[in-house]
Amino acid sequence: MQKTVSPSFRNNQVLISTGTKAGWLEARERTAIKGGLPSLRLLEFSLLNLVLGSDNWREQERRVLSKALYPAWSSEVLVYPARDRQLEKGADVVDGSADKPWVLPYSSIPQDAIGRKGIAIIVKPQHVEITAHRVIVVADPETATVVTSFPQRSGQYGDIDWSTGIPVPDSRKGHRKLAQQHDPIAQLLRVEGPGVKPMIVGVNDGTIQLDARAWQAGEYGIGYAIPASNTSLHGGILTEKVTVEELRELARRAESSLISIAKTAPDADLRDLYELIETIKRGKELPIPDF
Numbered sequence: 128m129q130k131t132v133s134p135s136f137r138n139n140q141v142l143i144s145t146g147t148k149a150g151w152l153e154a155r156e157r158t159a160i161k162g163g164l165p166s167l168r169l170l171e172f173s174l175l176n177l178v179l180g181s182d183n184w185r186e187q188e189r190r191v192l193s194k195a196l197y198p199a200w201s202s203e204v205l206v207y208p209a210r211d212r213q214l215e216k217g218a219d220v221v222d223g224s225a226d227k228p229w230v231l232p233y234s235s236i237p238q239d240a241i242g243r244k245g246i247a248i249i250v251k252p253q254h255v256e257i258t259a260h261r262v263i264v265v266a267d268p269e270t271a272t273v274v275t276s277f278p279q280r281s282g283q284y285g286d287i288d289w290s291t292g293i294p295v296p297d298s299r300k301g302h303r304k305l306a307q308q309h310d311p312i313a314q315l316l317r318v319e320g321p322g323v324k325p326m327i328v329g330v331n332d333g334t335i336q337l338d339a340r341a342w343q344a345g346e347y348g349i350g351y352a353i354p355a356s357n358t359s360l361h362g363g364i365l366t367e368k369v370t371v372e373e374l375r376e377l378a379r380r381a382e383s384s385l386i387s388i389a390k391t392a393p394d395a396d397l398r399d400l401y402e403l404i405e406t407i408k409r410g411k412e413l414p415i416p417d418f
Contacts (some may be wrong), residue, residue, distance in 0.1 A: 138167040140165075141366045142173050144196035150344040151325040152262070154200045154253065161351040164202035166278055167249070167292040167337075170328035173312070173364065188330050189198075190255050198329030200349035204264050205339045206231045207247035209320045210279050214241050222323040228261045230309075230324040239269040247277040249291060262343075264323055281340060283309050287313050292300065292389055293337070316340045378407040378409045 142165055149157065158164050164224070181187035191197050208214050214236060222229040231250065240246050241418075250266035257263075277297040278285065285294030294313040315334040327338035327347050341347075350364070381406050385397055 139170055139355050140167070141173060141355050142169065142196065143353055143367055143369050144194060144199045144364050145351070147349050148195065148346040149349060150346060151200050152257065152343070154347070154349040155255070157201075157349060163351065164200050165350050166202040167203050167326055167328065168289070170199055170350075171287065171292055171335055174328070174330050174339045177364070178330055184333055188325040188333065191364075193331060194348075194364060195207055195352045195366070196348040198327045198336075199350055201326045203247055203249045203251055203326060203330055204231070204266070205247060205274075205322065205324050205326050206236075206264075207322050207339075209279060211244065212321075213244050214246060216241050218324055219408060220319055220321050222318075222338075224318050224320060224322070225262075225379070229343065230261055230263045231262065232265065233321050235236045235264070235266040235268055235271070237271045238274060240271075240273045243275075245277050245279065246291045247274040247293070249274060249293070274326065278317065281319075284314050285314050285397065287335070313337055326361075372409055375409050378404045382408075392407075 143161075145157065147157075152408045157162060174197070178184050178187050182204040200292065206220050208220070217233055219233050220231040220236070235250060237248065240248050249272040250264065251267050251270055252264050254265050255262060256265065272291055273292045274288075274291050276295050280296075283294070283296040285296040287293070288295050294315050296315075314331070314337070316336065316338045318340045321338055324341070325343055327341055328343075329338065355397050381400070383385065385400055385404070388395065389397060
């Protein structure tokens with residue numbers, strides 16, 4: 128099966144999964160010292176290599192979704208007006224669909240996106256201010272990407288515009304699947320009203336799915352990127368190494384769980400599990416596994 132590779136985007140990074148999930152704000156904080164969350168296009172590109180590049184894409188999709196990373200948070204925030212509306216001059220974008228309003232100040236909006244229908248913008252937050260009543264995403268408008276022909280209905284399919292990573296809607300292509308043709312498509316999910324949404328990237332039935340409607344506090348996969356030159360693995364997902372102390376802490380927690388299980392299931396054969404835990408607890412020169 129032929130791989131689809133964007134001619135304008137080189138896969139010079141490798142995704143690392145932390146093996147954990149959290150809301151976007153916490154995920155952003157956890158990865159700050161590691162360079163931040165991965166970009167939308169890197170997450171999409173890796174799915175193309177992992178799923179479309181597989182002879183058995185259904186099985187590969189199952190494996191990808193069973194990993195801790197996908198569906199995964201991207202670093203960018205997608206901002207868009209209500210359906211069939213436009214960004215207004217002098218007005219902040221306020222997303223009231225979350226647990227508390229998320230706001231992109233007017234000062235963070237590029238002027239060429241104002242007053243145009245079918246527009247969205249992708250921003251790279253400089254910082255996020257969290258107050259008791261709202262979440263304010265502050266970004267440099269000079270670094271924002273303006274998306275034209277932005278889908279107005281949730282669930283629309285379209286070819287991926289590799290300059291933005293967002294699908295260009297085309298209703299005729301809704302039946303096509305990512306793994307069944309050479310030009311991959313994506314499906315975008317959005318709310319009817321205005322959105323200030325961190326994006327979630329996943330795969331559903333052979334189609335890349337971009338979720339720009341989810342609750343921002345929902346728990347999704349956390350990853351970050353490293354230069355591809357640091358590893359021989361290209362187009363794959365590595366898992367963050369577990370330190371010795373982390374492994375021993377897991378053993379302590381597992382022991383507590385086993386004690387609880389033994390109380391409720393006294394006839395269960397738990398000897399091998401106890402032996403594994405004791406081995407980890409006693410070990411002085413434990414190898415650091417890369418699962």
